[in-house]
Amino acid sequence: MSRHGLDENRVADAVIVGGGAAGLCLAQSLTTTGTTAVTVVEAPDGPLRPAERTWCHWEDGPGEFEDAVAASWPRLRVRGTDGHVVEAAPAPLRYRMIRSGPFERLVHARLAACPAAHVLRATAEAVRSVPEGAEVRCTTPDGRVLTVRGRYVFDSRPLRSPPPARTVLLQHFRGWFVRTASARFDTEVADLMDFRVPQPRHGLAFGYVLPLGPDRALVEYTEFSRTVLTTAAYESALRQYTTNMLRLGPFTVESAEQGIIPMTDARFPRRIGPAVFRIGAAGGATRPATGYTFAAVQRQSRAIAAALHRGGEIVPRPHGRRALAMDAVLLRALDTGRIDGPGFFTDLFRRVPMERLLRFLDGGSTPWEEFGIGLRTPVGPMLRTAAELPFLPRRAPARPEESH
Known part of the structure; x- marks a missing residue:
């Protein structure tokens, strides 16, 4: 049987639906x-x-996917709307970039070397629990219908509709992979948030620059807001940012990427059947206040593997209760306009040591550290927001619409 073949009588320990992160x-x-x-x-x-x-x-x-890391940076920078710069080295942490293509090739090669692993190229049509496990009905590219069985099924496919929430903001962006005519980038520093771009009436916007070489970088325009933009609007914002703020001079756009990441305080069910679980963004792995997902996915994967070997909750929470509660307050405060987004994030990076702040954003801080970080936020607006949250109803979010 080939690595990409399948014996329908075989019952796997785990069937994973979706070959993304x-x-x-x-x-x-x-x-x-x-x-x-x-x-x-x-x-x-x-x-x-x-x-x-x-x-x-x-x-x-170095992490377990280090061979797929396209670039990394020892220093991070945040620029306020007035141009004020906060720059630091959050050692021992480094900011890393992974592209999905090299990542997939790396993991596929490792799975191909493992006799217990099989990859099936097929479209998953339905997932259901059955006695002693679960099964996935799928269709191969040549039209064959197969049923794949396992003790457990872990479904990473995007949800058709998001769960009800009190607050939903969208992190939406478009990025250019640019090559400049001369050296324009410091390869030691990544610009995490550059708030010098024009700010929308609702939410916030920033530039994001990841140097890949002295003359190459990923440059993105990102918004946190309720509505997405047209592609033409993203392109216009990127042209203004690269020309007026970064002053790149002549450059070419080698490729582009665009995306939408929901930032929400919705509750994502992780168990949807006796032996069926959701993982990844569909299981709540996206950090509500930042949109970061990849680190949480790795933690969740290791925890699931440990649980299947030693027992315990099979799919634990990707983020702790305290982190989710604090994120819910921040999202609501941003959405209501009670806090100024660019000022909030700039002050936070200015007043909190960067390594500690990044651990907080990744869910690795202590309660005492979180208390200290909380004191460095606008306390009044945040307390008012925290007080009203328990009384707000959760509603099904509307589908993202374009703003013009």
Whole structure:
């Protein structure tokens, strides 16, 4: 049987639906010991496979996907609306960029070397619980209908509709991979947030610059707001930013990427059947206040692998209760306009040591550190927001619309 073939009588320990970051991270974690039988059902080439995309995270030392890291930066920078610069080295953390193509090739090669792992290129049509496990009905590119069975099924596919929430902001962006005619970038420093761009009436906007070489970088325009923009509006914002703020001079755009990340205080069910679980963004791995997902996906994958080997809650929370409660307050305060977004984030990076702040944003801070960080935020507006949250109803979010 080929690595991409499948015996329908085989019952895997785990069937993973989706071959993105969440699905492949979990497949790698489960097969690390070589004892867990895993089948990954991955969409074939076509409209169901997303375009190549970029994932970023901060990490202490080389990680398990270091071979797929496109670039990393020891220093991070935030610029206020007035141009005030906050720059620091959050050692021992480094900011890392991974592109989905090299990541997928790396994990596929590792799975191909594991006899217990199988990758099936097929479209998952339905997932359901059955006695002693669960099954996935799927269709192969040549039209064959297969049923894949496992003790557990972990579904990473995007939700068709998001859960009800009190607050939903969208992190939406478009980025250019640019090459300049001369050296314009400091390869040691990534610009995490540059608020010198024009700010929308509702929410906030910033530039984001990840140097890939002295003359190459990913430059993005990002908004946190209720509505997305047209592609033409993103392009206009990027032209203004690269010309007026970065002053790049002549450059070419080698490729572009665009995306939307919901930032919400919705409750994402992780168990949807006796043996069926949601993972990744569909299971709440996206950090509500920042949109970062990749680090949480890795933690969740390791925790699932440990639970299947030693027992315990099979899919634990990707983020702690305290972190989610604080994020809910911040999202509501931003959405109501009680706090000024650019000023809030600039002051936070200015007043809190960067390494501590990044650990907080990644859920690795202590309660005492979180209390100290809270005192460095606008206390009045935040307390008012926290007091009203328990009384706000959760509503089903509307579908994202374009603003012009």
